[in-house]
Amino acid sequence: MDANGIRTCQSCGMPMSAEEHFGTEADGGLSRDYCTYCYRNGAFTESNITIDEMAKISGAMMSQLYAIPLERAESFSKDQLSCLKRWAGREIPLCESCGMPLARDEDAGTEADGSLSHAYCTYCYRDGRFTEPDLTREQAVEKYAPMMASHLGMPAERATEMVRQYLSTLPRWRE
Numbered sequence: 001m002d003a004n005g006i007r008t009c010q011s012c013g014m015p016m017s018a019e020e021h022f023g024t025e026a027d028g029g030l031s032r033d034y035c036t037y038c039y040r041n042g043a044f045t046e047s048n049i050t051i052d053e054m055a056k057i058s059g060a061m062m063s064q065l066y067a068i069p070l071e072r073a074e075s076f077s078k079d080q081l082s083c084l085k086r087w088a089g090r091e092i093p094l095c096e097s098c099g100m101p102l103a104r105d106e107d108a109g110t111e112a113d114g115s116l117s118h119a120y121c122t123y124c125y126r127d128g129r130f131t132e133p134d135l136t137r138e139q140a141v142e143k144y145a146p147m148m149a150s151h152l153g154m155p156a157e158r159a160t161e162m163v164r165q166y167l168s169t170l171p172r173w174r175e
């Protein structure tokens, strides 16, 4: 696993950065897509779990960790899960700057030649450039945390913590 090898488990959304985070295929090789909690020996550990059950589990964790009201945490978790390969049927790329899902063409940013970006959303990247090229990671945290706090009904300092942690997994802000 190289330094840029952070992947998101395409079943539960957990960031996977070390070899031991990855699940295993039937031949013993590492899974490219799924974590060790979700996927072992080529099969899902809980093969019948639904997205709603999964959202309840990860929502409860988020609710506790970041003081988010349970219902909001669950629905936020479900939105996030619905972009993952196990639930969407395909892997939906996330903007490598803000994390927004690039689900539709109009969500994608544009390259200098007008083609769609595969890495960034339309808010972050247009005509081959970042819309805010000088934005630092800390400024990005300050920009997104209040939105997150009001969207999820959580205390501001927990939102700051959550956004800082999340941005550190995105390629634009990785150190």
Ligand SMILES: [Zn+2]
Residues within 6 Å of the ligand: 009, 010, 011, 012, 013, 014, 034, 035, 036, 037, 038, 039
């Ligand atoms: Zn997983």
Ligand SMILES: [Zn+2]
Residues within 6 Å of the ligand: 095, 096, 097, 098, 099, 100, 120, 121, 122, 123, 124, 125
């Ligand atoms: Zn973006």
